[in-house]
Amino acid sequence: MNRKRSLLISLTAALLAGALVYGVYVLQVKQVELQQTVSILVPKSFIPSGTMITSDMVEAMPIVAGAFQEGMVTELSAIVGGEAVVPLGTQEPILQWKVDRFHLLPNRTQSTFHIPKEYILSLSGGIRAGDQVELYISGGEGESRQLFDRAITVASVKSSANIEVDNPKNSNLTSKLNSDAERMYASRREANGTIDQINLNLTGEEWLTIDGYCKTKKAKLVIALTASYALGEDNLRKP
Incomplete structure (x- = not known):
């Protein structure tokens, strides 16, 4: 009985140790991912609403991957030739909804x-x-x-x-x-x-x-x- 109990304790300890190592590994991977950077597009200077955006108005800015949000623009082709629907502040991340390519058209309402x-x-x-x-x-x-x-x-x-x-x-x-x-x-x-x-x-x-x-x-x-x-x-x- 003592031998079986010892084996069970050893096996449990090994499983717990393995789980701990795996948990540490996952945390390290997530930390590395968070430290990676993503380039997003931001205005070089203030852009008034209604302005047609050209490539010289914006620049790339690196941010940590963990701060990246859905809708942030990373490609010039997504916004060049479009119109700023709202004012865009200097170094403010440009979101897709803030740029409309054909703003002359009426919306659904x-x-x-x-x-x-x-x-x-x-x-x-x-x-x-x-x-x-x-x-x-x-x-x-x-x-x-x-x-x-x-x-x-x-x-x-x-x-x-x-x-x-x-x-x-x-x-x-x-x-x-x-x-x-x-x-x-x-x-x-x-x-x-x-x-x-x-x-x-x-x-x-x-x-x-x-x-x-x-x-x-x-x-x-x-x-x-x-x-x-x-x-x-x-x-x-x-x-």
Whole structure:
């Protein structure tokens, strides 16, 4: 009995020792993995919302693998040519949801609405397709005020001839015929000309609100670029 007990104790001790060694090994492997680095992309300097991102705006920054989160961008091809949906801070990890490649298009809850000229009191002359604007209501009952608590995306701007205000160096129509969506989008962002008509991406409820105020002609819209665009005008409007 004593011999069997001794064998059982020895076997148990050996199993416990083996489990301890394995546990230490697993911890060491995890520690090594955590110490490994992953290169992610970050802005070299502050990028205002609405800016089209180019390769010279970002740089690679190593972080420990344990700090890497799903959605962090590691490849230039994933963001170059895209548009910053929100402001991006210096050295801030760029997440995929913060960059939209075709932000001119309405989302699932929106449609693109033409804003009648008679609804507009004032329209910032520097507005282009893809800009973020704020809508204010002027006149009618009550004081003038901001209409919505969010910025609105400009889908397109047109001239008095009902022609898309375009980039003369890179025609939007030519890019469309060549099925070059990237260049077509870029040409709309770099458009230049006198604005006569404007189309906005709005929800149905937002459009009904605008129509409700303006159809009586007692109130009109003031359409203004957001502060982030005004501050980043030099960077956003390079010829």
